[in-house]
Amino acid sequence: MYRHLLNNLLLLSCAFYTSASNALPEDFEQEVIINSDRAQLDRKSGQVIYSGDVVLTQGTLRIESDTLTVIRKDDVFEKAIAEGKQAHYQQQIQANDPLTSADANRIEYLATKQQAVLIGDAKLMQANNELTGERIVYDMTTEVVTAGSSDDGTRSRIKVVIQPQAVKDNK
Numbered sequence: 001m002y003r004h005l006l007n008n009l010l011l012l013s014c015a016f017y018t019s020a021s022n023a024l025p026e027d028f029e030q031e032v033i034i035n036s037d038r039a040q041l042d043r044k045s046g047q048v049i050y051s052g053d054v055v056l057t058q059g060t061l062r063i064e065s066d067t068l069t070v071i072r073k074d075d076v077f078e079k080a081i082a083e084g085k086q087a088h089y090q091q092q093i094q095a096n097d098p099l100t101s102a103d104a105n106r107i108e109y110l111a112t113k114q115q116a117v118l119i120g121d122a123k124l125m126q127a128n129n130e131l132t133g134e135r136i137v138y139d140m141t142t143e144v145v146t147a148g149s150s151d152d153g154t155r156s157r158i159k160v161v162i163q164p165q166a167v168k169d170n171k
Helices: 002-019 025-029
Strands: 033-035 038-042 047-058 061-073 076-091 100-110 115-126 129-139 144-148 159-161
Touching: none
Parallel strands: none
Antiparallel strands: 033 047, 038 047, 047 061, 061 076, 076 100, 100 115, 115 129, 129 144, 129 159
16 A cells, blocks of 8 residues: 555656656656655545655756645646745756756646746746746747746736856967
8 A cells, every 4th residue: 555655656746757848868767756754645636745845856857845746637647836935946958058947936837738837936047047037937849938927917027137158269
C-alpha cells in the first residue's frame, strides 16, 4: 500500500516535468527528485499536494516553492502549480545558454496549453536581462512571451532590462 502510494505520487509529479518542451534533452532522462515536508494524494480529484519547503530537481531543472500541486484529469496531466513567498524556477534551456530563471508568487504550468504562467511580482531572467510584471505568460508552442497586468483588472506596468552586448577586443 505505502509503495503503491509513493509510486502514484511520483508518477503524477513526473508527468509535469516530462511534458515541458524547449529544455535540455538530457534533463528528461534524469530522475525526478522531490523533497518536501509533507505530501497528500487525493485520488478522486487527481491531485498531489507537496508542502513545506518543496524542492524539485531533474537535471538542470530546479523548482522551489512552499507548495507544489500536481493535477491530473482522466489520467492526463493537466497542470502543476508552485506557490509560496516567491516560487522559483530555473533551468538551462540550451547547452550554451545561461540559466533561465523565474520568480513569482505563483507559477502555473498548463500542460494541455504548453504554457507557463507567472503571477504576482513575476520576474523572468536570463544573462542579467530581465522582464518583470504582474503576469508573464510563456507559450512554449509559439515561443511567445506576453507580459502585462494581472487578471483582476488592476493596471500595472512591465519593466524590461536588457544588458548591453559585451565589446570584444579584436587586438
